[in-house]
Amino acid sequence: MNISAIKEKFLQLFGTDCALYTSPGRINLIGEHTDYNGGFVFPGAVDKAIVAAIHPNGTERIRLWAIDMEEGCEFGLEEGDKPTKGWACYVFGVVREIAKRGGKVGGFDAVFGGDVPLGAGMSSSAALESTFAYALNDLFGLGIESFELALIGQATEHNYCGVNCGIMDQFASVHGKAGYLMRLDCRSLEYEYFPFDPTKEGYRLLLINSKVKHELVGSPYNDRRKSCERVAAALGRDLLRGVTMEELDGLKDSISDEDYRRARYVVGEEQRVLDVCAALEEGNLELVGQRMYQTHWGMSKDYEVSCPELDYLVEIAEHVGVSGARIMGGGFGGCTINLVREELYGEFIDKATSLFEERYGHKPEVIPVVISDGARKL
Numbered sequence: 001m002n003i004s005a006i007k008e009k010f011l012q013l014f015g016t017d018c019a020l021y022t023s024p025g026r027i028n029l030i031g032e033h034t035d036y037n038g039g040f041v042f043p044g045a046v047d048k049a050i051v052a053a054i055h056p057n058g059t060e061r062i063r064l065w066a067i068d069m070e071e072g073c074e075f076g077l078e079e080g081d082k083p084t085k086g087w088a089c090y091v092f093g094v095v096r097e098i099a100k101r102g103g104k105v106g107g108f109d110a111v112f113g114g115d116v117p118l119g120a121g122m123s124s125s126a127a128l129e130s131t132f133a134y135a136l137n138d139l140f141g142l143g144i145e146s147f148e149l150a151l152i153g154q155a156t157e158h159n160y161c162g163v164n165c166g167i168m169d170q171f172a173s174v175h176g177k178a179g180y181l182m183r184l185d186c187r188s189l190e191y192e193y194f195p196f197d198p199t200k201e202g203y204r205l206l207l208i209n210s211k212v213k214h215e216l217v218g219s220p221y222n223d224r225r226k227s228c229e230r231v232a233a234a235l236g237r238d239l240l241r242g243v244t245m246e247e248l249d250g251l252k253d254s255i256s257d258e259d260y261r262r263a264r265y266v267v268g269e270e271q272r273v274l275d276v277c278a279a280l281e282e283g284n285l286e287l288v289g290q291r292m293y294q295t296h297w298g299m300s301k302d303y304e305v306s307c308p309e310l311d312y313l314v315e316i317a318e319h320v321g322v323s324g325a326r327i328m329g330g331g332f333g334g335c336t337i338n339l340v341r342e343e344l345y346g347e348f349i350d351k352a353t354s355l356f357e358e359r360y361g362h363k364p365e366v367i368p369v370v371i372s373d374g375a376r377k378l
């Protein structure tokens with residue numbers, strides 16, 4: 001990413017010094033659509049991030065420039081000042097959520113850009129929220145603790161961007177640590193770092209971006225969440241976390257088939273995360289991979305958040321003998337995450353690229369990932 005271009009643009013537009021902050025996108029090894037159900041997730045931050053140059057300007061106005069879109073936006077600090085540009089709402093939301101928690105943020109100037117692919121299921125929006133939440137906390141000396149910064153990003157999505165997301169993405173973006181995945185219990189909010197270096201065992205992790213753009217705003221994402229809430233309520237629970245398959249089956253005739261299948265996916269996924277953590281501790285990456293495939297087909301057939309392009313990428317992976325592959329993130333497009341044995345790496349990339357292009361007329365993008373640090377000042 002071109003950090004000096006961001007600094008130069010800042011100087012050109014605002015003519016002052018600035019501080020630089022960054023926060024990354026994320027992968028998630030397993031545990032998808034479990035966060036808002038109070039279950040487990042297993043994400044890690046990656047080496048693709050948003051970077052922002054920021055400086056308080058002593059006024060009550062925020063002036064932003066998005067370098068990748070070559071577009072600016074100016075707005076005030078009050079609730080009625082919500083900008084019309086979608087991307088600016090992420091920053092506005094962070095400012096408002098800080099204010100709601102009693103934090104005093106003044107006006108500032110900022111230029112930002114990044115290399116988290118948009119709409120690829122790698123949480124570019126969480127990276128943006130976390131960059132600003134972290135930066136404003138630091139610059140205005142607010143003393144907000146790190147988990148609350150993640151909650152500020154999540155509340156921004158809920159209240160200013162129309163996505164009732166869980167906490168995984170913002171949590172991973174803020175708390176990421178190079179070389180570690182994190183298992184977060186989304187009910188207790190306790191988390192643990194797991195060392196993760198598949199190369200030691202002869203594997204590599206890579207993402208393949210179908211380039212089908214996913215759009216979670218005002219989307220079926222919120223409907224999935226409602227299905228889960230209906231089933232939990234029918235069981236007299238707040239969350240699906242801890243519900244057993246037997247309990248769910250007992251309810252089968254009194255809920256819709258769609259709600260039943262969605263809940264079945266979530267209940268299965270809770271166990272799969274635990275299986276994967278145990279398998280990692282034993283160095284059994286083949287079992288990790290098997291659970292990834294199960295997650296994929298659950299997300300595709302039961303949760304119905306896949307698409308033909310992603311199913312095809314997973315079928316190619318199965319065909320080549322890749323250890324694990326699945327859709328990653330909210331779904332409806334974006335990337336697959338693949339756990340590939342070293343000796344199959346080249347062959348898989350070749351086959352995935354050529355077969356996919358043959359069928360869909362465009363090449364998917366191959367994205368190797370490195371597990372990296374979370375939000376920080378540069």
Ligand code: GLA
Pocket residue numbers: 031032033034035036123165166167168169329330331
């Ligand atoms: C999106 C949301 C997350 C999570 C995932 C699915 O990325 O922002 O909170 O629900 O989808 O696991």
